[in-house]
Amino acid sequence: GNSxxxxxxxxxxxxxxxxxxxxxxxxxxxxxxxxxxxxxxxGLQLLLKATKADDKGSNKGFEATYRKETTSFHxxxxxxxxxxxxxxxxxxxxxxxxxxxxxxxxxxLKVLA
Amino acid sequence: NAGVTQxxxxxxxxxxxxxxxxxxxxxxxxxxxxxxQDPGMGLRLIYYSASExxxxxxEVPNGYNVSRLNKREFSLRLESxxxxxxxxxxxxxxxxxxxxxxxxxxxxGTRLTVT
Numbered sequence: 342g343n344s345x346x347x348x349x350x351x352x353x354x355x356x357x358x359x360x361x362x363x364x365x366x367x368x369x370x371x372x373x374x375x376x377x378x379x380x381x382x383x384g385l386q387l388l389l390k391a392t393k394a395d396d397k398g399s400n401k402g403f404e405a406t407y408r409k410e411t412t413s414f415h416x417x418x419x420x421x422x423x424x425x426x427x428x429x430x431x432x433x434x435x436x437x438x439x440x441x442x443x444x445x446x447x448x449x450l451k452v453l454a
Numbered sequence: 455n456a457g458v459t460q461x462x463x464x465x466x467x468x469x470x471x472x473x474x475x476x477x478x479x480x481x482x483x484x485x486x487x488x489x490x491q492d493p494g495m496g497l498r499l500i501y502y503s504a505s506e507x508x509x510x511x512x513e514v515p516n517g518y519n520v521s522r523l524n525k526r527e528f529s530l531r532l533e534s535x536x537x538x539x540x541x542x543x544x545x546x547x548x549x550x551x552x553x554x555x556x557x558x559x560x561x562x563g564t565r566l567t568v569t
Contacts, residue, residue: 345496377560382562383562384458384544384546385558385560386560390557430496436551442487442499442502442556444489444497444498446494
């Protein structure tokens with residue numbers, strides 16, 4: 342069946358540090374992959390997406406590359422800001438799976454000034 | 455353009471009571487979803503509606519019913535609330551169901567407590 346595994350948080354970084362949040366997946370078909378961000382007290386917002394192998398999604402300085410060979414979609418940012426503090430969710434959409442929409446458990450990021 | 459709206463924002467129920475969570479979107483999206491978010495478990499799909507007139511079960515449908523009232527509105531009903539249904543509920547919508555069209559837009563959530 343489908344699944345998404347994210348690194349456990351919280352992740353605490355200083356401002357301008359490099360960020361990596363790991364995400365690996367299991368899917369029966371060819372899923373689309375997404376990263377969502379959730380700020381305190383709000384719903385989720387799409388951060389970036391990739392729909393096929395080797396696609397790179399990017400937005401607001403964040404990037405993630407769809408790696409089929411390692412079944413991974415790691416989120417990276419070169420220089421984090423305090424305003425990036427939030428919870429980040431990796432997700433997949435796979436029409437051939439029993440559970441078609443799967444979210445990871447979320448990784449909380451805290452950036453210190 | 456409000457996006458996805460949910461009512462109510464907060465609700466406290468006693469065990470056995472019923473209630474309906476309302477969701478509406480003004481983006482002319484075809485597909486709508488209901489999720490629950492619990493600590494340490496991410497979001498889990500309860501039900502979804504790929505298009506007006508259709509609904510399908512997600513990962514955790516037991517204890518819930520849904521109605522796709524029209525293209526804009528998708529409601530979630532708890533017929534007999536249980537403490538295990540204490541959670542934050544999110545509604546979402548997307549243009550379509552699969553691939554890139556499955557980019558989902560989320561409402562602000564409903565925090566439900568069942569005592």
